[in-house]
Amino acid sequence: MLMIGCHQAKKYYGAQEVLSEVSFDVYEGEKVGLLGGNGAGKSTLFRLLSGAEPPDEGTVSLRRGAKIGVLDQIPDYGDDRVEDVLLGVFAEALALQTRLRELESEMSFAEGAALERLLKEYGEAQEGFERSGGYEIQSKLDAVASGLGISPQQRQRPFAELSGGEKTKVSLAALLLGEADLLLLDEPTNHLDMEAAAWLESFIRDSAATIIVVSHDRYFLTQTVGKVIELEDGEATVYPCGYTAYREEKEARLVRQFEEYKEQQKVIKQMKEAIKRLIEWGKQGDNPKFFRKAASMQKALDRMEKVKRPVMERPAIGLSLQTEERTGEDVLVLEGVRKAYNGRTLLSGAEALLRYGERAALIGGNGAGKTTLMRMVLGQEEPDGGELRLGSRVRVGYLAQEEAPPADRTSVLEYYKEHARMEEGEARGRLAKFLFYGKDVFKPVAGLSGGEWSRLRLAVLMRQKPNLLLLDE
Template sequence: MMIQCKNIQKYHGAELVLSDITIDIRAGEKVGLIGRNGCGKTTLFHLLKGNESPDQGQISIRKGARIGFLAQVPTETVNNTVYDELQKSFALPIEWQVRMSELERWMAAEPVHTGNQSDYDQWLQEYGRLQEKFEEAGGYEMDATIDRIASGLGIPVEQYDRLFTSLSGGEKTKVGLATLLLENPDVLLLDEPTNHLDMSAIEWLEQFLLSYMGTIITISHDRYFLDHVVTKVIEIEDGEAISYHSNYSGYQKEKEARLLQQFADYQEQQKKIKKMQESIKQLIDWGNRSNPPNPAFHRRAASMQKALDRIQKLKRPILERKSMDLQLQQEDRSGKQVLMISKLSKSYGNRTLFHNLNETLRYGEATMLLGNNGSGKSTLLKLILDQESPTSGEVTIGSRVSIGYLAQEQTPQGGKQNVLQYFKEEVGMEEGEARGQLARFLFYGSDVFKDVHALSGGEWTRLRFAILMYMMPNLLILDEPTNHLDIDSREALEEALEEFSGTLLAVSHDRYFINRMARKIWVLEQGELHVVAGNFEDYKEERAKLATNHSQGITTNSSIDTKDAGDTKKSSKASDKRNSASSLVSWESQIAKAEDELQQLDHQMLNPEISRNADQLFLLQQERDEIQQQLDTLYEQWMNAE
């Protein structure tokens, strides 16, 4: 057993957060910890890490087990670069490396010159010991391991020299996650690890965690991630923990069956209690009616009352808990063409984000905008909202279009407004009505007097949805709307959007949300906008087909317009064009082959057996560098030929 918690109780001030937590987690288990926002999941993590102590109960963790914790907001280290942060997990090997370099310098001098053979022998012995420890700790493949993890999570090499404090919240989370994975602890505590990761990074993380040998406990509301990674779900509800030995889909079925059984048991017990109460009442009545009164009836009634008091009363199970009451309606219907993108390009200096985008968003469509971090999704939204100007081309908003925009932003800092004041000011509503509206979004009682800047991510998103609902737009533009929302709130959002008759354009990496909501997918990739009809499963199918074609060396070229003003030119020039086109096809074929080889090498290097073998990893890295160099040359020749 890796972790045991028995009857854990924890207060925050006067508020009881965890009332009776009893869980067992075995070595190597992959556990998903779920529950509503504020139910105490992060508090339990702090107890397991040792940052806090329980007020009651006992926590047992296997002796000598190393625990790594990824917080939602990583701690900052002043003056550290990104690479300094990534190297933290190799602190001891780096110390040994420095000492080994020092010993190498000393031993470079001949014993004759030093005049002390015994010192030389001691240095040699120490160097041998350090070298052995350095090799066991993975010191020789340190740089390759850092590059592998960083690349998988989408941390570019260009970012290594940047100060950690200068990164955005999402970038800091990625670096914190990479640092934790490099530490390779016995127990991984991950708090919302998929927040701020793009889809390719999430998929890479899933594969990494599936092959991870240690114990994993993850707080997550990403239902696809929970389905793919965890084998056990622990739900915290009303301060107690309930375990389900399955992934998220299995948990849903098992929980539904358990609740129905609990409700049936509760009803059966209530019938029994009611029958006993009626019998007690009848016995007392009979005893009182007797002339003279019969004490035997009273004794039987008292005995039955004692039996009733000894019955352990079952709690009435809550079959459906309250979630935010989001009802999205449009004040006025827009025209058929909601959004027209024509020959749209955007560049920052020498860097081109995208070029010549053309697409139309029509009324009633639910479209998801996908792409890796840095592909230009947020920039495209800003162009649509007229918050930035395009380098060329235009975005045209259709007639009678009213936009409701939910940005991916932090709570406002510096202001002293509470939730009620902020909501009243945004929507222009009287206090009584405003409190009623906020209650629909789970802000009850004193919750409305919380400072806005102190709200959690989930609370801030719920407040913004409350404001958005009041605006009644007919075009919803949502940037990562499910981030920080718990599963119940995500499901409430999905149900509201399914009922919404207007138009939806959303940026999201939540695959479950995309699969349920999307009818069309825009993929922003390598500066181009590709369109896939359908949901996430259709997108995966399309991507798998492209990958298969790519691996077989089949390339689908854009149609070439052969008509131009040079039809009257000499036949020799036409021949040159054919030769040029032939060269392009040849280069494209070579590029496809080189990319395929790189992909195969990357898969080999991710293999745990190979990644632990320094010599094999070094050879593979050398081979990869050579192919990458060839690929860069091919790209350059291909671009020049075009």
């Protein structure tokens, strides 16, 4: 049965066309990868599919009554405990459970007609509780929390105290527990450790839900999706195969399209030359037949469906890691560093040495203290014990894990000029190296996709010319 029908959907932001006559179908139970470069329209399409925004033209239809779950931004649960956040998914069943307890108390004192009324209501509430999966709540919650690595201790912590990775896991767990018919997952493996990502792969494969995934994790896509929808230049191309076969088929399709383009260009050139000759002959012989023939050929040329020249290789950002000056031999030193956060020990006697020119990966489970360590390197937090010191002439650059773009109408160009301290002409040249061309520099920063926002922040960071670069996710 059809779950999603998207027919010639168009979407504009201001005068910019983001999606151009996008058409595809997704059927129940399919696992689909939605791919495309930064700013290709993936997040925009997700908003159309979730019903958050309507298309400006065309139609997007979903199966009647389908329950939709969306993972995009981390919601704000305030100081609620993690356990309460997860149990909130079962609000209806828990309300029925509370009512059952109340009815049991009332029935112990009721008699006659009142007791019969309470018994009838109790039976109806019990049926509703069973239908809503009330008896499986705890087992479901334990299975999902365990799979995503949310420990029993973590489930008792306030949501607001969690790290970015931990918040992502809890939000994902709540979404999966909701048992939606259609799941829209935007970069679900971001912030997940390897064990949790492996569990999620298995969950997606075994789930009966229709799932559409946006991800740049090639291995994850290979393991989970059986169909690919690629957004490119505002248009959608559907590949009814897994990720590995998609890559092979795309390469073969580009080669075919390029050959078709070259052959068509030869035909177009020949037709244009013939039209030119006919017009010249018509002028020389004052013969209207040649003009009619030329006009007929021109109409045929105008009606011809043109083959687009395929882009065989997309441009990459011009990343230039230049520094003002080199550091000393020892760049970062940790000696017996200790750090606790809200009563939890994150670092205990940590020892490390990073030397000039080295590249290091900081790995660990969610909540292990990776971001906290980076904040200590930046001087935003102090160790509880031991010593953390930077070497001589170290200039630190930091790309943060959770940094939202400004909510005002500041443009990409204005943002870069302000933070990079640069005049407009040079700023536009620099932004072009980070794939912000032409009118892209006038986009509001608040409307950038996640990838575009990261590119802009990286452009600012490169302008600062750090010699110690910290990249958090």
